[in-house]
Amino acid sequence: MLKKKLTALAVFLTTIMIGGGVAMAQAPKEWQMGFQEAHSPTMERIISFNSILFWICVAMSIFVISLMVYIIFRFSAKRNPTPSKTSHNSLIEVLWTVIPVIILVAVAIPSFRLLYFMDRTSEAEMTIKAIGQQWFWTYEYPDLGEDISFDAFMIAEDELEEGQIRLLATDESVVVPIDTNIRLLVTATDVIHAWAIPSFGVKVDGIPGRVNETWFRVDAEGTYYGQCSELCGKDHAFMPIQVKAVSKEAYAEWVAYAKEEYASNDSDSDADQPVARLASAD
Numbered sequence: 001m002l003k004k005k006l007t008a009l010a011v012f013l014t015t016i017m018i019g020g021g022v023a024m025a026q027a028p029k030e031w032q033m034g035f036q037e038a039h040s041p042t043m044e045r046i047i048s049f050n051s052i053l054f055w056i057c058v059a060m061s062i063f064v065i066s067l068m069v070y071i072i073f074r075f076s077a078k079r080n081p082t083p084s085k086t087s088h089n090s091l092i093e094v095l096w097t098v099i100p101v102i103i104l105v106a107v108a109i110p111s112f113r114l115l116y117f118m119d120r121t122s123e124a125e126m127t128i129k130a131i132g133q134q135w136f137w138t139y140e141y142p143d144l145g146e147d148i149s150f151d152a153f154m155i156a157e158d159e160l161e162e163g164q165i166r167l168l169a170t171d172e173s174v175v176v177p178i179d180t181n182i183r184l185l186v187t188a189t190d191v192i193h194a195w196a197i198p199s200f201g202v203k204v205d206g207i208p209g210r211v212n213e214t215w216f217r218v219d220a221e222g223t224y225y226g227q228c229s230e231l232c233g234k235d236h237a238f239m240p241i242q243v244k245a246v247s248k249e250a251y252a253e254w255v256a257y258a259k260e261e262y263a264s265n266d267s268d269s270d271a272d273q274p275v276a277r278l279a280s281a282d
């Protein structure tokens, strides 16, 4: 039994070390333009929908700017000393109403389709509950059946270790298996927070007294970072989210570890997660 526990711990620690160092991590980069890489179906669709919208914007901008340049040039006071008195043109007025309507409807259809796609999955294989608090996240794994629950605090700047990212690394990670449909439930205990991971295309408000739902399916092992995305008070910027996606085998090992470490935790686990770790100096 003890040997089994130790093996589980060793595998888990290896996973953590790999996850924290060499393995792929999705976080903001200096001078980054655009999105972080997509690693969940929702984000893949957001990025492809965004590129359609982008080219529609480019086409419209070119069209409008060319018209303006033409008008400024062709109808200047010098080239057009006696302006025409035209004030109505039914054909043009119908066109500049109908064409934008067609464009808006054409954009709305894929937009709503995506909205419903990200809303929920009918085939969730597991559930994670994220609870926003001032100012950290509590996670529960209700499927594991043993009241698995833990808090994740940001690691303060002066406690950062090699490979940990300032303002994004947390002391405990949300560990998930790859290639698994994960239902995410989000709520809060005090004020409104929002659980967000750019690479997953997830951004869901956690509202006291309500449970919001979304889902994600991670396609690659690695560490994914996000932040609370609803202004929630003075340490809003200091309650990041760190997700470690691991193979299904490593996840099974982690579950064994979690059942030992986090099951119905009350007093003892608070010892290594003091509130003092929060960035607040006051």
Ligand SMILES: [Cu+2]
Pocket: 132, 133, 192, 193, 194, 228, 229, 230, 231, 232, 236, 239
């Ligand atoms: Cu918050």
